[in-house]
Amino acid sequence: MIVCLLALAPEGSRADDVAVGSVRLRGGYDANPQLLPGGRGGAFAGVDAAFAMGRSDGGVDSALSGELQRADYATRGLVPAQRAKITFDIQGDPFAGWTLKSQSSAESIDSATTRSFDAVQNLRLSADGDGVRPFIVGELRYSRLNETNAILTDFLPEDQRFIRATAIPGVKSSFGHGELGVSVNVSATRYETDPDLFGYRRRNERVQPFLFYRAESDLADVSLSVSRLYGTWHDPDFSPVRALLFDLGLTLRSPDKHWQFEATGRRSAADTTFPISPLTISELYSGTLSYSEPDRWRIGATARWLRTAYLDSPFSSSILSYGLTGNYQVNRDWSVGADVLRIHAAVLNGERVDSVLATLSLTRRFVWGEKKLGEKDKKAPAPEAAPLSAPTTAPTPSASAAALY
Numbered sequence: 001m002i003v004c005l006l007a008l009a010p011e012g013s014r015a016d017d018v019a020v021g022s023v024r025l026r027g028g029y030d031a032n033p034q035l036l037p038g039g040r041g042g043a044f045a046g047v048d049a050a051f052a053m054g055r056s057d058g059g060v061d062s063a064l065s066g067e068l069q070r071a072d073y074a075t076r077g078l079v080p081a082q083r084a085k086i087t088f089d090i091q092g093d094p095f096a097g098w099t100l101k102s103q104s105s106a107e108s109i110d111s112a113t114t115r116s117f118d119a120v121q122n123l124r125l126s127a128d129g130d131g132v133r134p135f136i137v138g139e140l141r142y143s144r145l146n147e148t149n150a151i152l153t154d155f156l157p158e159d160q161r162f163i164r165a166t167a168i169p170g171v172k173s174s175f176g177h178g179e180l181g182v183s184v185n186v187s188a189t190r191y192e193t194d195p196d197l198f199g200y201r202r203r204n205e206r207v208q209p210f211l212f213y214r215a216e217s218d219l220a221d222v223s224l225s226v227s228r229l230y231g232t233w234h235d236p237d238f239s240p241v242r243a244l245l246f247d248l249g250l251t252l253r254s255p256d257k258h259w260q261f262e263a264t265g266r267r268s269a270a271d272t273t274f275p276i277s278p279l280t281i282s283e284l285y286s287g288t289l290s291y292s293e294p295d296r297w298r299i300g301a302t303a304r305w306l307r308t309a310y311l312d313s314p315f316s317s318s319i320l321s322y323g324l325t326g327n328y329q330v331n332r333d334w335s336v337g338a339d340v341l342r343i344h345a346a347v348l349n350g351e352r353v354d355s356v357l358a359t360l361s362l363t364r365r366f367v368w369g370e371k372k373l374g375e376k377d378k379k380a381p382a383p384e385a386a387p388l389s390a391p392t393t394a395p396t397p398s399a400s401a402a403a404l405y
Helices: 375-379
Strands: 017-030 042-057 060-073 081-092 098-110 114-127 132-147 160-175 178-191 204-216 220-233 241-253 259-270 280-293 297-310 316-329 334-346 352-368
Touching: none
Parallel strands: none
Antiparallel strands: 017 042, 017 352, 042 060, 060 081, 081 098, 098 114, 114 132, 132 160, 160 178, 178 204, 204 220, 220 241, 241 259, 259 280, 280 297, 297 316, 316 334, 334 352
């Protein structure tokens, strides 16, 4: 759950401008923030923030959104953790029957285990209308990545820097309340320093065909993305990558809208600085059953399992969490929440770690230009992810926080 910054509309803004945001202050007790054997816990305080601003002017739509997460710990020696991201989208109709969309984003992460920065420029040209519609996406990414590792037991002396160019041609077709499509993701990655500190050549090429589907109705939402990743690395010590990846989502609602069940399943690939691995493969499965009185309160039971495996090595880690969540809507703009989770983890060396995470939160919501917002926009001001984006899991401020957010 992301909590958002106040988005103030500038004086004299147009009638078709819109801005939403909220700020959440949270605090509580984290028994083992980094999920380490013998790890120390204690009180923590944090702020989660995000905003979204949009404008429609003369057939050109633009949007600016941002996110911020930060956690500070009372226990001496636990460094603060922070994640920040900003995204700018603009789209128009440069040719009859076609839409061109540009997305520029920058994201930084700074925690006890990860330091990273990503700058991404994405262009998407897609056909309008009904029936089968072609599209093509071009993306250029600059990344810096540094992770703690088992060999140095600390961060690398220097960040690994790389550039990735990607092209994604595809077709899709809409029918009723659904959409079905196919695409293929072709990319090449080049590192600034090759070979790296440990003598490995990490440059690589990847081909990833996708099949995606999504449908919505009053009682159920379904999304599915399945792909096969074929990756070739230039180092003979890295095996060719052949991996089945997927991103599944299911939401079921009772006719009276009181009960809701949400389930997700995801298998995704991510870059790593781990010396002997070309990639990590993560599997995430989660489910939440909740009961709510609309616009008043909600209580739910949740469970989540995350496993990360390092290819070409025997190492993996996992986190299992389960617990209760609750939220009470004081009025239209203010709400309070509480979460209690039990966490069981297995770290890279196989040791078992247990933890407890208890959180209280206070959220303030802001809306300007509300008459222009639909119900879906009010609930989720952040832009929706494209169905053909490679499945990813956003990093969280701490290892134990990954069990909650």
